[in-house]
Amino acid sequence: MTKIVPMEEAVAAIPEGALLALGGFAIARSPVAFVHEMIRQGKRNLTIAQCIGAFETDLLVGAGAVKRLIYAGGTLDRPGPLHNINRAIAQGTIEVSEYSGFSLALRFLAGSLGLPYLPAYTLLGSEILERLLQEKNPEVALGECPFTGERVVMLKALQPDYAIIHVPRSDPQGNAIIYGPCWDLEAALAAETIILTADEIFSGELTPQQAQEVAIPAPRVKMVVHQPYGAHPTSVYGKYDYDRRHIDEYVSCATTPEGMKKYLDKYIYGVSCFDEYLELIGGLRRIQELAADSLKKY
Amino acid sequence: MIKSGDYTTRELMAVAGARELQDNQNVVVGLGLPQVATELARRTHAPHINIILEIGVVNPAPIEPTVGIADPRFWYKSEYFTTFVGAMGQFLHRGLVDVGFLGGLEVDMYGNLNSTLVELPGGGIRHFTGSGGGNDIASLAKKTLVIMPHQKRKFPPKVSYLTSPGYLQGGSSRREAGLKGGGPEKVITDKAVLGFDKKSGRMKLLSVHPGVTIEEVIAHTGFELLIEEVTTTAPPTENEIRLLREVIDPLRMYIK
Numbered sequence: 199m200t201k202i203v204p205m206e207e208a209v210a211a212i213p214e215g216a217l218l219a220l221g222g223f224a225i226a227r228s229p230v231a232f233v234h235e236m237i238r239q240g241k242r243n244l245t246i247a248q249c250i251g252a253f254e255t256d257l258l259v260g261a262g263a264v265k266r267l268i269y270a271g272g273t274l275d276r277p278g279p280l281h282n283i284n285r286a287i288a289q290g291t292i293e294v295s296e297y298s299g300f301s302l303a304l305r306f307l308a309g310s311l312g313l314p315y316l317p318a319y320t321l322l323g324s325e326i327l328e329r330l331l332q333e334k335n336p337e338v339a340l341g342e343c344p345f346t347g348e349r350v351v352m353l354k355a356l357q358p359d360y361a362i363i364h365v366p367r368s369d370p371q372g373n374a375i376i377y378g379p380c381w382d383l384e385a386a387l388a389a390e391t392i393i394l395t396a397d398e399i400f401s402g403e404l405t406p407q408q409a410q411e412v413a414i415p416a417p418r419v420k421m422v423v424h425q426p427y428g429a430h431p432t433s434v435y436g437k438y439d440y441d442r443r444h445i446d447e448y449v450s451c452a453t454t455p456e457g458m459k460k461y462l463d464k465y466i467y468g469v470s471c472f473d474e475y476l477e478l479i480g481g482l483r484r485i486q487e488l489a490a491d492s493l494k495k496y
Numbered sequence: 497m498i499k500s501g502d503y504t505t506r507e508l509m510a511v512a513g514a515r516e517l518q519d520n521q522n523v524v525v526g527l528g529l530p531q532v533a534t535e536l537a538r539r540t541h542a543p544h545i546n547i548i549l550e551i552g553v554v555n556p557a558p559i560e561p562t563v564g565i566a567d568p569r570f571w572y573k574s575e576y577f578t579t580f581v582g583a584m585g586q587f588l589h590r591g592l593v594d595v596g597f598l599g600g601l602e603v604d605m606y607g608n609l610n611s612t613l614v615e616l617p618g619g620g621i622r623h624f625t626g627s628g629g630g631n632d633i634a635s636l637a638k639k640t641l642v643i644m645p646h647q648k649r650k651f652p653p654k655v656s657y658l659t660s661p662g663y664l665q666g667g668s669s670r671r672e673a674g675l676k677g678g679g680p681e682k683v684i685t686d687k688a689v690l691g692f693d694k695k696s697g698r699m700k701l702l703s704v705h706p707g708v709t710i711e712e713v714i715a716h717t718g719f720e721l722l723i724e725e726v727t728t729t730a731p732p733t734e735n736e737i738r739l740l741r742e743v744i745d746p747l748r749m750y751i752k
Contacts, residue, residue, distance in 0.1 A: 325659065379579075
């Protein structure tokens with residue numbers, strides 16, 4: 199059974215106020231095309247959960263679509279900070295729950311296993327923990343190991359309504375192949391519903407080699423959207439490099455709210471779909487410049 | 497023989513970092529000087545060092561300059577790809593990471609780090625990077641190496657937000673908090689190498705870089721340093737300088 203749906207339809211399934219895990223990490227494998235469409239469809243009041251803040255989340259916060267952010271901080275690596283997220287936190291326009299990367303990954307892991315929580319030795323003694331304990335509805339607690347009596351931090355399971363994961367390749371059923379590191383796997387498997395955006399759809403029976411490469415299995419996937427270069431300007435290992443030129447332009451726009459508005463108007467509201475955006479950033483010629491080398495994978 | 501002036505301060509910092517690493521250690525590495533220092537160690541006295549990136553990459557051997565751990569250039573020739581839990585859980589939380597590198601906006605007298613926010617003089621805050629994996633590394637690595645520019649405002653008596661734990665309030669407070677990792681071992685700055693008194697957990701001056709005086713270090717530190725025997729930081733060797741400039745960072749992105 200094919201699960202391929204058009205982008206508009208997949209995005210339309212996300213209700214206002216949903217809790218979403220997004221798959222990106224700084225400037226790698228961000229589901230940018232999906233987020234563009236969410237912004238165009240005017241989604242609001244979203245809660246976003248993501249271990250390490252990434253490009254697509256900064257975009258979504260900059261568009262005013264996010265009510266609450268659960269993350270562990272982040273940057274766009276050397277190209278710059280997550281200006282929109284940092285500004286929104288400083289100005290109090292979003293609620294934020296800040297974790298460390300691993301503690302949040304454990305919340306996803308607990309969610310993926312159907313456990314109520316997982317204990318860990320991280321966060322202890324930090325202000326991160328102090329603030330999380332002071333939240334109105336705390337999602338962490340201090341406790342002790344029933345066997346050794348040692349102090350542990352208990353991290354409540356997190357099961358997002360949806361995980362939006364960008365992958366290089368998927369079959370129509372949603373068997374998704376991911377090359378390179380797979381930082382978003384725990385978040386994906388924790389979600390109630392997984393929606394994939396894929397650069398490439400491959401069909402036919404899975405070869406044994408392909409089966410080894412499947413990171414997210416079809417039984418967990420609800421929808422697959424085919425969107426070539428759907429993570430641009432972030433990279434997809436084995437497919438294409440990040441677009442430094444565009445990321446630099448983004449960072450300089452995102453420095454101010456006015457600049458961000460211009461960026462959104464030009465690249466998101468000013469086009470009707472992601473393919474049009476890809477024309478705007480340089481079209482086929484630019485895309486071919488970014489294509490990954492088959493040996494280096496970038 | 498290498499003289500001062502034959503190398504940059506950042507080259508000296510990279511060398512000081514590399515010398516803290518031993519062969520066969522597992523090291524969590526980030527962008528910039530930590531990567532440069534680890535590569536230098538790997539190409540000199542520690543050829544079997546294992547490099548772990550929190551994004552889920554083990555033992556890469558990059559051949560091009562990178563812009564961060566999410567840059568696939570940093571993953572080149574990696575031996576193992578895994579998940580966030582695979583890197584930060586099954587290596588770090590398991591207690592298998594010997595050394596982690598850290599940095600931030602502020603470090604205080606007990607080696608606590610702030611990488612999250614600063615309070616503005618007129619009220620309000622400015623938000624920065626946050627923890628990433630920094631808190632996890634500070635909590636769980638057997639030891640950590642902090643790399644910081646040496647400025648008074650970056651060395652306050654107490655950090656304005658405790659993102660990543662050092663020795664907390666000093667004494668036995670780190671252990672009492674339940675932290676398993678060993679805590680900060682060294683702070684490497686552009687002026688000096690500092691360590692910590694084992695008992696009190698307070699920062700102490702170990703060596704000043706060639707040409708830097710103890711008074712200068714004191715003047716750029718916002719709290720009282722423990723000062724006993726202070727040596728001069730050993731300068732780089734010709735081979736280290738050659739490796740840094742010709743092999744590890746030929747574009748001089750991080751060592752200029």
